[in-house]
Amino acid sequence: FFFLLSSYYVLRPLRDEMGIQGGVRNLQWLFTATLAAMLLVVPLFGALVARFPRRRIVPVAYRFFTVNILIFFALFHALDDTVWVARAFFVWVSVFNLFAVSVLWSLMADLFSSDQGKRLFGFIAAGGSVGALAGPAVTATLATGLGHVNLLLVSALLLEAALYCVHRLLRARPSGGGAPLPETADGDVIGGGIVAGVTATLRSPYLLGIVLYMLLYTTTSTFLYFLQADIVAKAFASAAERTQMFALIDLTVGVATLAIQVLATGRFMRRSAC
Numbered sequence: 001f002f003f004l005l006s007s008y009y010v011l012r013p014l015r016d017e018m019g020i021q022g023g024v025r026n027l028q029w030l031f032t033a034t035l036a037a038m039l040l041v042v043p044l045f046g047a048l049v050a051r052f053p054r055r056r057i058v059p060v061a062y063r064f065f066t067v068n069i070l071i072f073f074a075l076f077h078a079l080d081d082t083v084w085v086a087r088a089f090f091v092w093v094s095v096f097n098l099f100a101v102s103v104l105w106s107l108m109a110d111l112f113s114s115d116q117g118k119r120l121f122g123f124i125a126a127g128g129s130v131g132a133l134a135g136p137a138v139t140a141t142l143a144t145g146l147g148h149v150n151l152l153l154v155s156a157l158l159l160e161a162a163l164y165c166v167h168r169l170l171r172a173r174p175s176g177g178g179a180p181l182p183e184t185a186d187g188d189v190i191g192g193g194i195v196a197g198v199t200a201t202l203r204s205p206y207l208l209g210i211v212l213y214m215l216l217y218t219t220t221s222t223f224l225y226f227l228q229a230d231i232v233a234k235a236f237a238s239a240a241e242r243t244q245m246f247a248l249i250d251l252t253v254g255v256a257t258l259a260i261q262v263l264a265t266g267r268f269m270r271r272s273a274c
Helices: 001-017 024-051 054-078 083-111 114-146 152-171 197-200 207-234 239-273
Strands: none
Touching: 001 083, 001 114, 001 152, 001 207, 001 239, 024 083, 024 207, 054 083, 054 152, 083 152, 114 152, 114 239, 197 207, 207 239
């Protein structure tokens, strides 16, 4: 999880910078294109997981994403006018973030029992939190010296490291006399149709509440994102400087979030439960 989120958070400042290359006013169309891509990809992904076990999907998906990163790297260096490549990259990173994280957690849920999950998922999440700090730290450090486009190779290497860990995990068995990892995930599939997730959501008030929460959260965060993009676009002239600033923003937010989680969240939860 550390390597996966490190890879994504190396890409995220690049995505944010490339999103404003064609002007902040065009960001609304990039968000619309991202929505269209999600509407297309989510049913296709649902069809895949309904037919194939997660043990097969996760490694193939990660290798597919790595190849995509290398293709974007080649296009940025081969073409003189990369505005449309940058726009495609913006949409792609958004899709990558959704599926790379979700398929990993689904695999973790398959591999570990409930008791194992209670012991291990906290450590796994902590590794992801550290990765979410390491990624923007790497980008902020290397953006101006290495070149922001060359950071794509760094992200690809980190994603390959995540894939290596997935392969090791799939082959792993606990040492000693403990029970082996569940084997049912090798052949089990989720089943269902392309729109099974949609129908299940519409029938569940709980899931509809989550959808409403995500709608409100996305609306407010998108408004703030547009303000941030406008400020950075006006304050910095070069692409490398804008990439570095976006990375520093991500790093600052990550540190603040971790501090709040450690120092305040537990106390708030205990008081609210009283």
